[in-house]
Amino acid sequence: EVAVLRIGHRPERDQRVTTHVGLAARALGARGMYLAARDPGVVKSIQDVTDRWGGEFFIEDEVKWRRCIEDWKADGGVVVHLTMYGLRMTDVIGEVREHAKVLIVVGAEKVPGEIYALADYNVSVTTQPHSEISSLALFLDHLSEGQELDREYPDAAIRIKPSQIGKKTIER
Ligand code: SAM
Secondary structure, three states: OEEEEEOOOOOOOOHHHHHHHHHHHHHOOOOEEEEOOOOHHHHHHHHHHHHHHOOOOEEEOOOOHHHHHHHHHHOOOEEEEEEEEEEEHHHHHHHHHOOOOEEEEEOOOOOOOHHHHHOOEEEEOOOOOOOHHHHHHHHHHHHOOOOOOOOOOOOOOEEEOOOOOOOOEEEO
8 A cells, every 4th residue: 555645735836736746646556645734625636536537546634744654654554755865766666665555755845854764764766856746756656666557447437548649538
């Protein structure tokens, strides 16, 4: 089981990025996202996508991040904090993959220092600055070794019929 914890979200400026963190998490195989802020707009847009496109992705806002991390660990899970300053993903991903429960923490502008100590792994994707969306996407892809890319969403109301030209969809 893989879930994402989004911290540092500022409703007045991070809505789009946080929504995309959630959509990337869903599309790339995570079970859900905890949001350490209150933002009904983000919750609704992710729920709307899940309702239409299928799957069981959960989105929970107003989560206390410290509590979320502690509960995850108490449940036997491992916590991975994505930060450009961390250990190289390529060096630790094999070890992380051995764990059944993985919580991936991504920040916004400034991450509280305490997170580094609470995390079991501080992991950098490339050791270059980029974004929470790209680092999460790459981490999830490597974690599942590409297995999530052709996943099916059997209960979907709408599906895409992949095609070279045009926009073909199948509605249930
Ligand atoms: N400079 C900020 C800090 O003090 O951590 C990070 C800002 S960055 C725009 C927002 C988030 O993107 C970070 O909290 C981290 O989760 C993620 N991120 C950015 N680059 C990353 C990288 N190379 N590897 C892993 N995560 C990264």
